[in-house]
Amino acid sequence: MLQSFKYLFSCNLVLSRSLSGYVSRMRYLMRLKEDDEACREALKSGKVLLYHKLSPLLRKTSSGYKLASLKTSDLEQILEKVGKDKHIVNESFLLGCTDKDEPQFSLDVGDLDRSALEQECRGMFVDLRKAFFMIPGPESPLAAKGQALLRWHQTNCFCSATGQPTVRNQSGSFRVCHSSGITYYPKMAPVVIVLVSDGSRCLLARQAMFPPGMYSALSGFCDMGESVEEALHREVAEEVGLEVENLQYSGSQHWPFPQSSFMLACHATVNPDKTQVNIDKAELEDARWFTYEEITEALQNLPRDPRREPPVFWVPPSYAIANQLLQEWANHQQLSRKLHGLK
Ligand SMILES: NC(=O)c1ccc[n+]([C@@H]2O[C@H](COP(=O)([O-])OP(=O)(O)OC[C@H]3O[C@@H](n4cnc5c(N)ncnc54)[C@H](O)[C@@H]3O)[C@@H](O)[C@H]2O)c1
Numbered sequence: 001m002l003q004s005f006k007y008l009f010s011c012n013l014v015l016s017r018s019l020s021g022y023v024s025r026m027r028y029l030m031r032l033k034e035d036d037e038a039c040r041e042a043l044k045s046g047k048v049l050l051y052h053k054l055s056p057l058l059r060k061t062s063s064g065y066k067l068a069s070l071k072t073s074d075l076e077q078i079l080e081k082v083g084k085d086k087h088i089v090n091e092s093f094l095l096g097c098t099d100k101d102e103p104q105f106s107l108d109v110g111d112l113d114r115s116a117l118e119q120e121c122r123g124m125f126v127d128l129r130k131a132f133f134m135i136p137g138p139e140s141p142l143a144a145k146g147q148a149l150l151r152w153h154q155t156n157c158f159c160s161a162t163g164q165p166t167v168r169n170q171s172g173s174f175r176v177c178h179s180s181g182i183t184y185y186p187k188m189a190p191v192v193i194v195l196v197s198d199g200s201r202c203l204l205a206r207q208a209m210f211p212p213g214m215y216s217a218l219s220g221f222c223d224m225g226e227s228v229e230e231a232l233h234r235e236v237a238e239e240v241g242l243e244v245e246n247l248q249y250s251g252s253q254h255w256p257f258p259q260s261s262f263m264l265a266c267h268a269t270v271n272p273d274k275t276q277v278n279i280d281k282a283e284l285e286d287a288r289w290f291t292y293e294e295i296t297e298a299l300q301n302l303p304r305d306p307r308r309e310p311p312v313f314w315v316p317p318s319y320a321i322a323n324q325l326l327q328e329w330a331n332h333q334q335l336s337r338k339l340h341g342l343k
């Protein structure tokens with residue numbers, strides 16, 4: 001009894017310590033967003049993710065590629081070496097804070113010579129879609145956020161009401177037009193994504209613009225005034241001519257493409273007697289039902305090296321929520337196969 005009480009007590013201590021660490025980090029970030037001076041000060045001791053025309057800088061390590069995170073002081077030296085004023089570091093945007101309380105920022109240096117920078121930084125700038133297949137999963141949301149924030153600032157330099165320049169705050173959490181008084185905050189467009197199953201197979205589709213062989217779950221932007229459920233029913237009807245039922249929420253994620261989407265992911269089923277797809281060829285190049293075996297193989301054979309030929313059929317990387325939907329579906333299939341005595 002005493003033993004279990006001691007165990008519970010120590011668990012609670014660990015929990016309260018980690019909770020208070022999280023809370024103080026969030027409060028610190030909140031202050032940096034609002035207080036320009038504090039944010040400038042934090043940048044001095046922070047880390048910066050560098051982008052070149054929105055491609056993040058990666059470094060090769062003994063365990064594979066990683067997102068490069070440069071100390072502000074090191075970055076200032078690198079900038080001087082490539083002939084740029086070190087003060088452009090102050091144009092960085094606040095991204096977050098590591099669990100060691102180091103503030104993190106992003107900066108795009110697309111106007112500087114790419115190969116000179118790569119040499120000085122001992123890394124390479126990689127297209128973000130490719131980087132998602134190369135960097136460790138936990139680094140992907142940060143790489144995505146860094147790019148999304150940079151892109152939003154690059155495309156929101158003018159007020160849509162007055163045409164006058166907008167001015168950022170130090171952290172980059174908003175831009176303001178001093179002429180109209182309008183404050184602009186970074187935006188995401190809501191998108192539904194759904195993995196449709198007929199009980200034993202799941203439906204994946206590809207757009208002509210996807211890389212060859214890649215298939216993903218059905219997705220689409222929400223229309224103004226629509227609920228998630230309405231958008232989901234409409235998108236599946238429009239794209240493949242099917243009516244879905246049994247919607248089950250799976251999760252959400254920020255997706256940096258094309259201009260920051262907020263992905264809301266669900267599972268859904270169709271009547272196994274009504275699986276004939278009728279593809280909207282304006283939207284999709286192909287849509288097909290895939291078996292459990294095809295999906296598990298694709299999940300195990302994700303392309304890792306962009307220079308290598310991808311498999312004939314492959315699915316989005318582990319960071320993409322489409323991948324999460326496929327993993328969940330495969331796990332569910334595996335369980336029901338076990339229950340039915342199948343392999
Ligand atoms: N993270 C993931 O796992 C994952 C998987 C699939 C798709 N996605 C993302 O979902 C997004 C939407 O999917 P989709 O292409 O099938 O959408 P979609 O089926 O709605 O078709 C795209 C078209 O919708 C129109 N549109 C309407 N509102 C728009 C808006 N706010 N921004 C841009 N276009 C808009 C445009 O004409 C565009 O060509 C894509 O950008 C894609 O990157 C993410």
Ligand SMILES: [Mg+2]
Pocket residue numbers: 218219220239283
């Ligand atoms: Mg679509």
